[in-house]
Amino acid sequence: MNTEALKEMLYKMADDQLIIGHRNSEWTGFGPLLEEDIAFSSMAQDKVGQSYALYQMLNELGEGEPDTVAFMRNADQFHNCTLTELPNGEYDFSLIRHFLFDAAEAIRFDMLTRSSYKPLADLSIKIRGEIRYHTMHARTWIRQLGNATPESVERLQNSLNEALPHALGIFEPSPFEDEIISSGLFEGERALQAAWEIEIMKVLSETVLQVPDLTALSPSYGGRIGKHTPHLQPLLDEMAEVFRSDPTADW
Amino acid sequence: MGKISDDQIYDWLQDVKDPEIPVISLVDLGVITRLDWQEEHLTVHMTPTFVGCPAIDYMKQDVIDVLHQHGLQEVDVKITYETSWNSNMISDQGREALRKFGLAPPPKHNLIVDIDVLEHATCPVCGSENTQLKNPFGPTACRSIHYCENCKETFEQFKPV
Structure with missing residues (x-):
């Protein structure tokens, strides 16, 4: 097994979970209704917890302590896709992002239950079960609001158009793609994207939302190699504020 | 101290409750997945109900404290996903306790x-x-x-x- 390939894969997954988890947590106290406030807060807790478990796995492979890794890197050392770091915007954007991102990660962790790296396969069984609630939540709201009022449809449509190029950035190929696939670590980003397209189309086809031709869009790549939008660094500064001022603080 | 049976350990661990649902023990919750003895040293394998469960560190310490109280000195707790928790692992006794709790x-x-x-x-x-x-x-x-x-x-x- 190529440990560098494995680490690269774990870093991007852990960073995705941490950053989307942080964005979800920004809805705490601001949800459009109490239930959504709780939903996004709960999903934040799940995702940050999952990132911790992945950083822990990296730690066992020789990387730094989870807190140090999470709080002491700058934006250019993060491997999350740009979709996760975009500001929450209004609720429609957060909902579309949640739908597009979680559909992909549900399939990713399902595929990873068959990974040749046993600790990851074990953890993925657990994570898959948790994410099922997240995708269920996203689908329920997309189906409702994607068929509701002209305003809800227009808002979701605009957000969908804006988010899609970033969503395609989820599948930015790894420099180790061939090895990852041939060693059975993971089925690969291309297989994931194909399954994701089927999944999102299935849900969107039950709404009046229009899906643009995905092949005509240019994916927002770069996140996986540390090239981020200007939105990531301020998020990291805020997230790490306590740790950087006092690394021994409990909060 | 002679060899303590696994049943005895599980019995003692009935006293360790879920800190957020204090009517159900960790044993009935199904999160204690294995007891691993190396001579006198016991490693308790435990798996979280949810990956991001914030109570896991408390539970870990509670397990150690209870076993210490029973005179078992060499104890540690290993958090593992080898046996992945699912809700079918809650015992019948645990289910009844949850229901009574509301x-x-x-x-x-x-x-x-x-x-x-x-x-x-x-x-x-x-x-x-x-x-x-x-x-x-x-x-x-x-x-x-x-x-x-x-x-x-x-x-x-x-x-x-």
């Missing part, structure tokens, strides 16, 4: 939880199945919120996962 126990399932499974919660107050799922997310990661059309009570369910 929390609907998770329905047994075939490990593929979809919305149908989650929607079918039995009201822990009146036993009616005429209930509605209000929110798949509740006050803690492991609970969902439901409403009983029969007795008009809002209740929580320990989520099936």
Whole structure:
């Protein structure tokens, strides 16, 4: 097994979970209704917890302590896709992002239950079960609001158009793609994207939302190699504020 | 000290309760997955109900404290996903304790939880199945919120996962 390939894969997954988890947590106290406030807060807790478990796995492979890794890197050392770091915007954007991102990660962790790296396969069984609630939540709201009022449809449509190029950035190929696939670590980003397209189309086809031709869009790549939008660094500064001022603080 | 049986350890661990649901022991919750003896040294394998469970460190310390109280000095707790927790692992005794606490126990399932499974919660107050799922997310990661059309009570369910 190529440990560098494995680490690269774990870093991007852990960073995705941490950053989307942080964005979800920004809805705490601001949800459009109490239930959504709780939903996004709960999903934040799940995702940050999952990132911790992945950083822990990296730690066992020789990387730094989870807190140090999470709080002491700058934006250019993060491997999350740009979709996760975009500001929450209004609720429609957060909902579309949640739908597009979680559909992909549900399939990713399902595929990873068959990974040749046993600790990851074990953890993925657990994570898959948790994410099922997240995708269920996203689908329920997309189906409702994607068929509701002209305003809800227009808002979701605009957000969908804006988010899609970033969503395609989820599948930015790894420099180790061939090895990852041939060693059975993971089925690969291309297989994931194909399954994701089927999944999102299935849900969107039950709404009046229009899906643009995905092949005509240019994916927002770069996140996986540390090239981020200007939105990531301020998020990291805020997230790490306590740790950087006092690394021994409990909060 | 002579060799202590695993049954004895599980019995002692009945005293360690879930800090967020103090009526159910970790044993009945199904999160103690293995006891591993190396001579006199015991490693308790434990797996979280949810990956992001914030109570795991407390539970870990509680396990160590209780076993220390019984005179077992060489104990550590290993958090592992080797045996992945699912809600079918809650014992019958544990289910009954949850119900009495006012929390609907998770329905047994075939490990593929979809919305149908989650929607079918039995009201822990009146036993009616005429209930509605209000929110798949509740006050803690492991609970969902439901409403009983029969007795008009809002209740929580320990989520099936």
